[in-house]
Amino acid sequence: MEHIQCDKKKVCIFGSGNFGSCLADHLADAVHDVLLWSRDTEVIEALNSTHMHPYCHKDHVFPEGIRAVGPEMLSTEALREMDVLLFAVPTEGLRETLTKLKPTIDQILKFDEDGEVKSPVFIFVNKGIESKSNALTLEIVAEAVGKEVARAAAFLSGPSFATEIIRRQPTNVSVSSLSQSHAQQAADLFHQPWFRCYTGTDPIGVELAGALKNVYAIAAGCAEGLGYENNTRAGLVTRALAEMSRIGTAYGANPLTFLTLAGVGDLFLTCSSKTSRNFTVGYRLGKGEKLDDILRTLGSVAEGVATAKGAKMMIDKLGINAPIAQGVYGVLYEGVEAEAQARWLMERPAVAEIDLSCDVGIAAKELLAKLGL
Structure with a gap:
């Protein structure tokens, strides 16, 4: 299938597991520049040297547009260049990751004239309820990095097995945010002939x-x-x-x-x-x-x-x-x-x-x- 032409974005994905790595593959194939953050040095070294993942999608060769980084958190200077921050870490570990990033996020946020977050675009793809607090991701985001980020956050969900996305099987997903603008930006980032996005404004649901x-x-x-x-x-x-x-x-x-x-x-x-x-x-x-x-x-x-x-x-x-x-x-x-x-x-x-x-x-x-x- 031919690609849909889109504005090239710089994307940082946190989480190099099954779904995070497949989304990195999809976005890099759609000509975006992708940083894939991992806490596993073996994953980082393998992706950068062989363009293959040692644990997930083992027979797949990932695009050269992906650069794996970590296990240390990225610097403020590096994240300031990013158009999109995408979080693909399990719900149980999300609060810890966001808390570590908060000082940097505070420095890189840009706001519009109404005081709402303009950039970067925040996207979350984890699916879960935090067991200790009973919190949804929306609440975790608000408590960890601020209500302004939570109001702008976009959530991608739907029937989307990673192994089929990697094989470019036609996939349809929902992208929802309290901000219709951010939902649309997230949808536009992913949208390709094999990956169709529908937007909504009910992230809680x-x-x-x-x-x-x-x-x-x-x-x-x-x-x-x-x-x-x-x-x-x-x-x-x-x-x-x-x-x-x-x-x-x-x-x-x-x-x-x-x-x-x-x-x-x-x-x-x-x-x-x-x-x-x-x-x-x-x-x-x-x-x-x-x-x-x-x-x-x-x-x-x-x-x-x-x-x-x-x-x-x-x-x-x-x-x-x-x-x-x-x-x-x-x-x-x-x-x-x-x-x-x-x-x-x-x-x-x-x-x-x-x-x-x-x-x-x-x-x-x-x-x-x-x-x-």
Whole structure:
């Protein structure tokens, strides 16, 4: 496919794992200049000398437009030249990374006449809920580097396996921000014939969908590991979408967001493919393996494991009925056998199929108040 001509940007990506490296490949192929920050010296040396990654996408040759840097943080002078800062570190490590960068970010921010961040463009691609604080990424950003950055931050999410992006399989994603301008800038950066972006202004809903679908992917994996087939998966995914919508509506997200690429699109993908790390965790739990053994041998981060803790806290705080998410928490952290949890879910009393909370928006109002909105 021919490239779409675009303005060449200087992009710094923090995180050289599966997704961070695939986005670096995509952006460099689209002729942007890419710095890929890693804390792993082996990754840095391999990418710079052979243009190959020692752990991820091992058979792929990365474009020469990528320069790997680290493990020390970049200097103020280096980051001042960047048009885009993209964060592809797991949610559990994001606050630490941003806190280290705050002195530099304070020095490089440029503001428009209304006092809103003009540059650089901040993009976040992690999907999770911080387990200790129950915070979404939007809140982590506000607390770590300031509400001005949070208001401008863009969030990319949707059905987008890294291995398929690397192979230039047609991929569609959501890009959302409280600032329509920054959402559009982020979308324009990524947009290519094999990577189509749709913009929105509900980052809270996009974040919740991206985080929660990982929890439900564990449930889908458990079901397959237990030997359940298509009827079970279809019912589970449909009821997972109902729970996500209920949680999101109570939180204050737009319920329609859960019908987008970031919602049902990502949920369907993650719950139906053995390529998903979260699905794999669930599958192995369904086969009777212990969580510690699974995580030790998985080889990469499955964000749904940590997110299940944050989701449980959120569900309890909002007073939401979300039995599948609660069931996943029980299997992961309370020693409940997957088969027993599946039986409990099926034996619950019959209830109304559509049940959105009427007491909506309290959590979102509190979060937006932190952002000065």
